[in-house]
Amino acid sequence: MIKLAKKIAFILTLALLLGLMLFFFFDKPLPEGEEGPAADQLADKMLRAVNYQAWESTVAAQxxxxxxxxxxxDKKRNLVRVLWDDFQVLLRTTDQSGKAFKNGKELSGDEASEALKTAWEYFANDSFWLAAPFKVYDPGTSRKLVKTDRGDALLVSYASGGVTPGDSYLWILDDDGTPQAWQLWVRIIPVGGMEFSWEGWETYENGVKLSNLHDGIMDIKISDIKLAMEVSDLNDGIDPFQNM
Structure with a gap:
């Protein structure tokens, strides 16, 4: 037992030291920037590069x-179906209400509430990795132009929205405004300035451009991306929300 306790203590100490090393060597302060027309012009340039107008006119995404x-x-009706493991949740994104099922059986009470909460957290996070470039003017955002050794970058901060308000993202852009990477100052990652790539750009319905790979401390991959003008077009002609 003593040997086991010493081994556990050694592992915990090593993990703590590695965490401290990661923090001190890689943690970056939130950069200084300037709000105003120049920042908004850079945001507009990014929106043009990813075809924001086409994204806004597209109704459904999968x-x-x-x-x-x-x-x-269903972006137009603010409804989303979320599937994971044995769960299916039909969620209203405006107020996080809806219906939850497990193995095809509708849940109620605390089980339903927990499933709805989980579905909202999954959607808020995972849709952001899909569509963050389109959200630089969302309510509660501020934009700053930041001078970097990689050119002008766009710092977007979120005072509200999602499940972690207060997060900030520094967009690194190429010459035409297409995102190449972002650096994160977010609650769920204790090291500030962690960078992920934005790559694997493809063009979808109406000319919308989306990235399907974000390479960083882990690879975040997005697959089976489809866009349409009606949600039923992505669900074998059936509207999954018809009884909502």
């Missing part, structure tokens, strides 16, 4: 996040 979460989103 994708699978790398953790096995599948989404069918």
């Amino acid at each position: 994708w699978t996040f790398f953790r096995g979460h599948n989404f069918l989103w």
